[in-house]
Amino acid sequence: MSSTNSDPRLIAPRAAPKKPMQFSWSDPRFRALVWQIIIVGLIVGGIWYLVSNTAANLAQRRIATGFGFMGRVAGIPIGESLIPYDPALHTYARAFFVGVLNTLMVTVIGVACVTVLGTFIGIAGLSGNFLLSRLARAYVEIMRDIPLLLHLLFWYALVLKLPILREAIEFLPGFYISNNGFKVPLLDWQPAHTAALLIFIIGLGVVIQYRRRAARIQNATGVRPAVWPVVLGGLVVAPLLAWLALGAPFHLEMPVKGRFSFTGGGAMSGEFIALMIGLILYHSAYAGEIVRSGIQSVAQGQWEAAGALGLYRGTILRKIVLPQALRVIIPPMTSTYLGVAKNSSLAVAIGYPDLVAIVNTMLNQTGQAIEGIALIMGVYLTISLGISLFMNWYNARMALVER
Amino acid sequence: MNRLFAGALAAGALLTATAAFAQSGSATIDAIIKRGELNCGTAGNSPMFSLPDSQGVIRGLDADSCRSVAAAILGDAKKIKFVPLTAQARFTALQSGEVDLLYRSTTWTLGRESNLGAMFASVNFYDGTGFLVKASLKVASAKELDGATICVAPGTSTELAVSDYFRNNKMKFTPILIQDLNEIQNAYLAGRCDAYSTDASGLAGFRFQQGPKAVEHILLPDIISKEPLGAMVRKGDDKFFDIVRWTYFVTLIAEEYGITAANVDDALKSTVPEIRRLMGLEGDMGKSLGVDNKFAYNVIKQTGNFGESWDRNITPYGVPRGINKLWNAGGLHYAPPLR
Numbered sequence: 001m002s003s004t005n006s007d008p009r010l011i012a013p014r015a016a017p018k019k020p021m022q023f024s025w026s027d028p029r030f031r032a033l034v035w036q037i038i039i040v041g042l043i044v045g046g047i048w049y050l051v052s053n054t055a056a057n058l059a060q061r062r063i064a065t066g067f068g069f070m071g072r073v074a075g076i077p078i079g080e081s082l083i084p085y086d087p088a089l090h091t092y093a094r095a096f097f098v099g100v101l102n103t104l105m106v107t108v109i110g111v112a113c114v115t116v117l118g119t120f121i122g123i124a125g126l127s128g129n130f131l132l133s134r135l136a137r138a139y140v141e142i143m144r145d146i147p148l149l150l151h152l153l154f155w156y157a158l159v160l161k162l163p164i165l166r167e168a169i170e171f172l173p174g175f176y177i178s179n180n181g182f183k184v185p186l187l188d189w190q191p192a193h194t195a196a197l198l199i200f201i202i203g204l205g206v207v208i209q210y211r212r213r214a215a216r217i218q219n220a221t222g223v224r225p226a227v228w229p230v231v232l233g234g235l236v237v238a239p240l241l242a243w244l245a246l247g248a249p250f251h252l253e254m255p256v257k258g259r260f261s262f263t264g265g266g267a268m269s270g271e272f273i274a275l276m277i278g279l280i281l282y283h284s285a286y287a288g289e290i291v292r293s294g295i296q297s298v299a300q301g302q303w304e305a306a307g308a309l310g311l312y313r314g315t316i317l318r319k320i321v322l323p324q325a326l327r328v329i330i331p332p333m334t335s336t337y338l339g340v341a342k343n344s345s346l347a348v349a350i351g352y353p354d355l356v357a358i359v360n361t362m363l364n365q366t367g368q369a370i371e372g373i374a375l376i377m378g379v380y381l382t383i384s385l386g387i388s389l390f391m392n393w394y395n396a397r398m399a400l401v402e403r
Numbered sequence: 404m405n406r407l408f409a410g411a412l413a414a415g416a417l418l419t420a421t422a423a424f425a426q427s428g429s430a431t432i433d434a435i436i437k438r439g440e441l442n443c444g445t446a447g448n449s450p451m452f453s454l455p456d457s458q459g460v461i462r463g464l465d466a467d468s469c470r471s472v473a474a475a476i477l478g479d480a481k482k483i484k485f486v487p488l489t490a491q492a493r494f495t496a497l498q499s500g501e502v503d504l505l506y507r508s509t510t511w512t513l514g515r516e517s518n519l520g521a522m523f524a525s526v527n528f529y530d531g532t533g534f535l536v537k538a539s540l541k542v543a544s545a546k547e548l549d550g551a552t553i554c555v556a557p558g559t560s561t562e563l564a565v566s567d568y569f570r571n572n573k574m575k576f577t578p579i580l581i582q583d584l585n586e587i588q589n590a591y592l593a594g595r596c597d598a599y600s601t602d603a604s605g606l607a608g609f610r611f612q613q614g615p616k617a618v619e620h621i622l623l624p625d626i627i628s629k630e631p632l633g634a635m636v637r638k639g640d641d642k643f644f645d646i647v648r649w650t651y652f653v654t655l656i657a658e659e660y661g662i663t664a665a666n667v668d669d670a671l672k673s674t675v676p677e678i679r680r681l682m683g684l685e686g687d688m689g690k691s692l693g694v695d696n697k698f699a700y701n702v703i704k705q706t707g708n709f710g711e712s713w714d715r716n717i718t719p720y721g722v723p724r725g726i727n728k729l730w731n732a733g734g735l736h737y738a739p740p741l742r
Contacts, residue, residue, distance in 0.1 A: 075567070
């Protein structure tokens with residue numbers, strides 16, 4: 001009965017015999033087909049109903065529709081903008097773009113700070129130092145238990161308590177703080193700076209290549225060539241030489257206090273500061289928990305085995321534990337990043353001109369609510385899908401490679 | 404949050420509102436009578452215009468204007484439901500039929516009348532955009548505000564008026580736009596903004612609320628725009644439009660003849676032809692509008708004439724009547740003849 005070639009593991013799996021689909025409720029394939037048709041029909045019908053009903057309603061109430069308003073001169077003032085914007089000259093499309101950029105800036109800075117702070121909090125929570133780990137735990141419990149809107153209103157109220165602009169505190173020459181925000185001196189940007197920056201970036205590439213080569217040599221011979229001269233040369237000496245060669249221009253544009261505002265210098269508004277503090281504190285508590293759970297998901301044996309090899313604790317964390325923990329950390333971290341992007345819309349509560357604030361003003365001036373809400377939805381969908389795509393790519397890269 | 408929510412709700416309301424919206428001459432009135440109450444959109448948080456008192460009753464000029472419409476159509480000023488609306492949500496609430504009319508300090512502009520499917524039936528307050536500044540700022544005119552930071556409520560015609568004014572005078576300003584009224588007033592009081600701009604009446608009311616500290620704030624003399632605030636109704640229902648408009652006119656005519664809530668019963672014995680028509684004793688004025696022939700009597704008996712409403716709601720805040728006097732006293736409120 002049991003000859004070797006009848007071992008089921010050695011025989012290729014055989015396909016089940018094909019059976020034509022029966023038009024009967026007892027055939028699971030038929031049932032599945034019917035359900036799918038019903039569900040798709042309901043969805044398509046629902047969408048069709050909403051669209052046609054809306055169109056009929058709008059027509060009946062003589063409400064203007066379409067995106068034609070995007071080409072009109074906006075006229076709405078906007079407090080902060082990354083690109084030149086003048087309400088008298090620029091269109092609603094430009095105002096919309098200003099909002100998108102403001103939201104993107106908050107998202108990018110927020111995501112970066114949340115990642116760094118969250119990692120520290122997560123690692124600190126697992127520290128052997130009693131005080132540090134308790135502090136990190138307390139931070140997480142307090143920050144994530146306060147609703148984000150409350151965070152924003154609290155930090156904005158604190159910012160408003162700062163001295164008014166005319167009594168701004170100058171804590172370093174040219175650095176002012178008031179309830180208008182931060183004012184800092186700005187470097188007067190010259191071609192020499194651009195050249196230095198370019199050489200710095202090239203140097204960074206060289207350093208990375210050189211480090212790889214050093215690692216290869218170390219693997220082959222056990223001796224690691226010195227890397228630091230290349231780092232020093234590529235990142236410090238070469239850019240410095242380029243800057244000196246082009247005349248070493250260095251001129252700081254100092255903010256000058258006027259009657260109502262500062263002229264010159266760089267600025268960060270009070271609203272922006274309050275928004276960033278609130279968003280980062282709130283979301284970094286979640287990020288900290290994600291990092292902590294990721295690290296704890298790595299088996300204790302990994303620590304012990306690495307310790308037996310004589311590695312330092314910091315090296316174990318960086319080289320052994322975190323790479324494995326990343327597989328657990330990345331998927332929930334994606335959700336946190338999406339949260340940062342979407343929650344930045346709470347900026348309207350404290351007067352930061354983000355996308356939602358600007359589009360809401362637009363739709364109120366033009367009366368075109370549906371188009372406005374569609375624009376907001378479109379932008380958040382794009383940002384969120386972008387974050388998801390990137391994180392999925394990164395996740396796939398980091399995933400355990402099964403051989 | 405609030406604004407996003409309002410916008411989303413607004414869009415949702417348009418998406419789901421039933422398409423079968425009757426276009427007969429008085430669909431709105433029919434619906435009001437069937438419902439037994441008037442749905443009136445007001446701010447609900449605006450001193451002088453609509454604000455709950457200690458008893459929870461909404462008081463204010465807009466609230467009284469709403470009540471007088473309820474009195475005209477239903478004969479009872481109490482048969483009314485006040486729907487509090489933000490500046491953002493108000494138009495969609497009107498368009499979707501959530502409210503029958505808006506008395507929400509809404510400025511009459513061409514754009515609003517041509518794009519929103521709505522029209523203005525009356526102007527119960529002639530206002531203008533002004534600036535409030537701290538006395539310590541030592542500014543005497545809005546022309547000195549070049550470079551200033553200005554607190555403005557977003558989505559209002561103030562926003563555009565301020566923008567236009569600064570553009571016109573080749574000056575620059577930084578806007579701080581906060582939706583919530585308290586938050587924006589806090590930002591101004593904390594000195595985040597150099598000036599707070601909204602309708603001059605609102606500024607006067609806000610200044611008055613500061614009590615003994617009112618002297619620390621100065622209302623600049625520059626009024627930079629015309630802001631006629633009034634009633635907004637949907638287009639396509641002319642009969643309802645007529646009633647809203649004539650309810651307002653009736654309160655003006657009553658003030659003109661000195662008819663008040665207290666002495667309106669005496670007016671029933673009047674021999675003056677126009678008063679007799681007003682009281683529904685002669686002619687079919689009310690009937691021709693499609694309401695009770697004694698609608699004006701009901702309005703005046705229950706909500707008083709325009710001047711009474713003003714004295715009740717606006718005078719306590721220390722706002723002078725100014726251009727809001729009757730035409731024969733040098734103001735802008737003028738009613739066509741009732742005949």
